[in-house]
Every structure is written in C-alpha cells, then in structure tokens.
Amino acid sequence: MTLPRPMSCCAAGEAARSSPGCSARWGQTMREQQLEAIRERLTASAEPVSAARIAEAVRAEGLALGTGTTAQLVKALRDELVGLGPLQQFVDSPGVTDVVLDGQGRIWTDGEHGLTDTGQQIGSEEQARALARRLVSVAGGRLDEGHPCADGRIGNCRIHAVIPPIAVEGTLISVRVARGSTATLEQLARHWTGAQQWLSALRGLVDQRRNCLVSGATGSGKTSLLAAMLSEVPATERMVIVEDTTELAPTHPHVLHLQSRGGNVEGAGRVDMGQLVRETLRMRPDRLIVGECRGAELRDFLTAMNTGHAGAGGTVHANSPQAVPARLVAMGALAGLTPEAVAVQAAAALDAVIHVERRGGRRMPVALSALTYDDARLVMRPVLTTVAERVEKGPAWQELLG
16 A cells, blocks of 8 residues: 655645635744744844844744734834733823732733723733743842742833742732823822812922921822922922832932842842932932831931931821821831830921822822820821811911911
C-alpha cells in the first residue's frame, strides 16, 4: 500500500487557508507569531521602547494593516511593554483617580463616580501575577516570593502590588493616578458645602503662614486639597516637598521634590523620609511640605516646624479630627517619643488640622480645628465645621483666623 505524501508547510498553509474555519485559525496563529516576534525584537535591545520603534517593528514583520489598526496595535504593544497593560485605558480615562485589580482579576476604577466595576477582567492568575511583576520591575522594584509586597512609580502613577500567599484570593494591583494638572481651590470648591466660607478660611491659613495638616481617610481628597492650597503660595517663595512616592503637583514656579528610596536586597542604599526632612533644612525652604506623615519622620517634621519654618504642611490618615492626636502619638512612638513629648511638640509646631471627607460622592473639607496643649494632651478646638448643608464657626475662629 502506498502511503500519501505529507504536505509541505506551504501546501498545509494553502489547505488551511482554503477552509473558512481553518483560515481564521491560521490567520490568528500567524498574527500571534508575528506579535511575539515584534515583542522579542523590541525587548532584545536596551534602547527605550518608543512608539516609533514599535511602528518600525510592526513594519519589519510585514503586518499589512490599515493606518487606524496600526495605531491601535502600536498603542496596545506600548501599553503592554512600557505602560500599564490592560489597566492603561482606565488610567487614561478622565476623572479616574485609582485603578485596582482584585483577587478574581476584575478591574475597578475610582474617581468622580465612586468605585465602579469596569466589567473588564484579566484572564488568569498567571497573567495577573506577570503584569504585577512587570509593573514593579519597570518601577525599579522587586516582586517575588521573598518580597510579596512592593510599590513604585511609573510615569504619573503610583503602583502597589501584592501576590499570593499574602494576597489570599489572588494577585492585587492598585494604581493611584496623579494628574498632571492640579485643580485650584476655586475649582475644588464647586463641590463644597459653604464654599465661600471655606475658601476664605483656607486662603487665610496660607496667607498667615500657618502650619497645617490635612487629615482624612484614603481617597478623601487630602492630596488634592493640599496641592490646591500650595498653589496659593506666593511665587516668590521656595517650596520643598518630601514624599514616599511623588504625588503632590502644585501649580507653582519654584517647587523641589525629594522622594524616599528603599534599600537593595541587603538593605543598603535606603533613604527614608526622616533623613529627607533633615536634608530639606539645608536647602533654604520657605515652605516645608511632607506629603504624608506615616511614621518616625514625624519627629523630624515637628522639629523642623519648631525651628522657625512657618507655613509648613502635610497630610495624615485619620477617620475624624478627634482621631488626629492619637495618630500623632502612635507615629511619635515609632520615633521613640512619649505621648506627652508628642503633645508638647505638636501643639507648638502645628496651628491647624483640616479634615476632609467624601460625602454623597463629593470630596470636601468638613472640619477645621486648632491644636492646643491642655492637661498634658493635645486638644482639637473647632474653628469651622460643616454640619449638614451649613457651615458653623467654632470658638477658636477668632484665635486662628480672626
């Protein structure tokens, strides 16, 4: 019996292309192979991956695409290789402040309309983990079993990722988007209750060079409000901002940013927030800003404000104005300070705390308090408070802003 001769690759391809069903599968396979070749071509060189290089690689692989399709492919490849992959389209959406990936691979956004399920999903846990590792790697960090939690910065985004077994349901990715343009106080106040009273108070704090903290929960608008207040600082003043990850972007002609750095695998090379605050004192700041007080750097921050640096500011996580003293005491404990020492230094260094909340989908200031030292503890005295749909002046108004 004579066996049939095997078809050549070309003949096999021709046969596949002659069948409608096989033709689609053949085309898809060829396309995937070409895309993989493009990826390899782009990553084989240390040269930065740009839109021009991607377009050149697409042409080199002989992909016959229309102008619109080529542009889409270039964008998709760039998002995959140097951007945020499937999260990029949501980061680029106006009004989005956060993009998060949950343990089931679902993509959510937060912003003007609150937390929203996009309906989009990453196919598998392997893909989610690969994306998390790539993002952290691009940001200059490390994410693996030895370091299952990591964060960093890519462009205008702060990236945080956690992988199993720490993340029980699956890989988690959180992206905080820092927009290039900063809203002014006037723009933010469009959504506030008692806008004119709050504008007058906040501008008074800036003009009188009061030392302030902006408190609030995660996503309440602390950074946006502080940036808008800093944009009101006179252009003749020099501002130095210290942050874990750069987020504050006030509209001001003279702003310097210092960003902390984690150590290598051996722990060498670490530059913490406390050290950076000390460095700023040698940089002739008119305004010293600590983007967020989280730990032992509070000691250096309070020390700086107690040595004549008026007009300083920062943010702190707290669920209410009354919770701020306890938060300061807890952070002071990390620096080896007793509760009484924290109370004495904070009362001398800080003039006011502005508390912000999200109410009915709106981010707004709801309480302005003056800090005083009384009976060996920090006391918050009301200056301005939003109650329902009205704003009330408190007993400390005259003392702070009168």
